[in-house]
Amino acid sequence: MRKPRSAKKRARPVNRLAEVGEVAIRLRVSALEGGGYVATSPDLPGLVAEGRSVTEAVEIAQGLGRKLLESCIEHGDPLPPAFARTRPEPRDFIVPVAIGR
Template sequence: MERMIQIHIEKLPEGVYLATSDDIQGLVVQGRTVSETLEIARDVARRLIEAQTERKKTIKLKPIRKSFDLDLVVGN
């Protein structure tokens, strides 16, 4: 089942991107590009959800609506 989580991304002075989420405790990842950072964040989020499910903890995530707005990053 797909769920929607909110990700916060910021570019650090070192030139890498840091992603965190208030929706999933412990989600902190970094990557060289926004795309790479999102890919890593998706994988880490999936693993954190699986681990918390195994421990019988419930994570309340928003279901994906039929439509939603999303910012798209496009490079030159």
Template structure:
């Protein structure tokens, strides 16, 4: 099992919800009601796309980084209800 780090962009849609895309993997488009849901869907789409690359013997996109020994400062959304 391998793990990869992937940059995505999430935009708020005017009609509601969020849209995730990636400059690293063409074809990665995910839409959800919340940022969290959109990220989860984007992970699933990315996994399926990467698996397809590997199953067909295609080269992975060059900016796709294996997470082996990779530690990085990241920002995550945290929703708090008080």
């Protein structure tokens, strides 16, 4: 016989990062002595991705970064400090402006 489920569900913290859809992370890509490349990120501790080319290492790092952040959000773990800011940092943009005559 199954136990009845409790009406209370485990509350998940609301996280604005989960609503953003995309974030930028910094990657450092280094050549390995035996060939290939390794990508790490100062923004995501634990992210280490190895590939045969720079492109492959970066692509693997992107997927791994997504999985690391999704895991934090899903399990209610604290986000790495680079993503835990409550206010976004100001950014500078260069945009074209059309001037009509």
